[in-house]
Amino acid sequence: MKRITRKTSSPRTKDAADVNPSATGAYTSELRQSGSRWLLTAQDDDLHPQLPAPGLVPAVENAVGIVNFINRAPGHMASLTEILTALSISKSHCHSILKTLTYFGWLKFDPRTKAYHLNSGLLASASSLLGSPVLDTIRHELQQLVRRTEIPAVLTQPQVDDTFIVIDKFNGAQSMEVSFPIGHHFPRDATANMRAYLAWQPESVVDRWMKNWRPVRYTSATLMTEEDMRAEIVATRKRGYARSVGELTEGLMALGMPIFDRQGEVIYIFTCSGLLSALAPREEQLAREIVRTAISINRALLARVPGDFPTA
Known part of the structure; x- marks a missing residue:
């Protein structure tokens, strides 16, 4: 059985250059091969954001x-x-x-x-939350996307602490299966999710995110400077989709897009991921598919998208 594993652990001091304030311990992601099929798993036991109680009730x-x-x-x-x-x-x-x-x-x-x-x-x-018409629309589109591309998809929702929670996942007959449980927490700097979320945000939101960012070297490809991070966020907006090339999980490539509501807020993000060796040669074709899906979802939801968001 082949494995591609990467574990990041928090050092002893929070002011160290590679401490992530969204994590209290470690975030582990792994690609594991069993026969002809790959499994993408992640462990978030030590990544449990604890918001301070407001003291109201x-x-x-x-x-x-x-x-x-x-x-x-x-x-x-x-x-x-x-x-x-x-x-x-x-x-x-x-x-x-x-x-x-x-x-x-x-x-x-x-x-x-x-x-x-x-x-x-x-x-x-909570049944109305997971069975809402909005989610039904999104699920239908993502199921169609997975069938067309044979690449698994994950739907996440941004949280107030900038982390991302897995709302749903979509696997097909493809060679890689996403095994994240519903409710799984991605860290705030989960590459494809974070870039899809920040790319079409006002500069003030990006500035706030950067102020609270402490780099974690998830893999050898992880960007570690603010200059590089800002440049990639700008590139994401110009490119029209987010991408992570082995930056969160060794050997994994992911492409992502935001979903907006009628007020123009990012309410969900979907990502498609697979083995870097398999996706990289198909990036252009897969990018067209995920952009087309994002356009279709946002139109169906009557979402208000930024002026420079892809429209075709």
């Missing part, structure tokens, strides 16, 4: 914190003691929140292990 903030903690806990389960210790919530308050979340089906209590698990009530409450 403590009970709601604690409930969100509990759900997130259980989701990230080993085995996706946690006891009352583990939760209140980790989140510094009083025992009575924590117990009341757990009882409430259990009552509404968001959690389930296992009396044998004395642990709480996430329950399907969460999915019922």
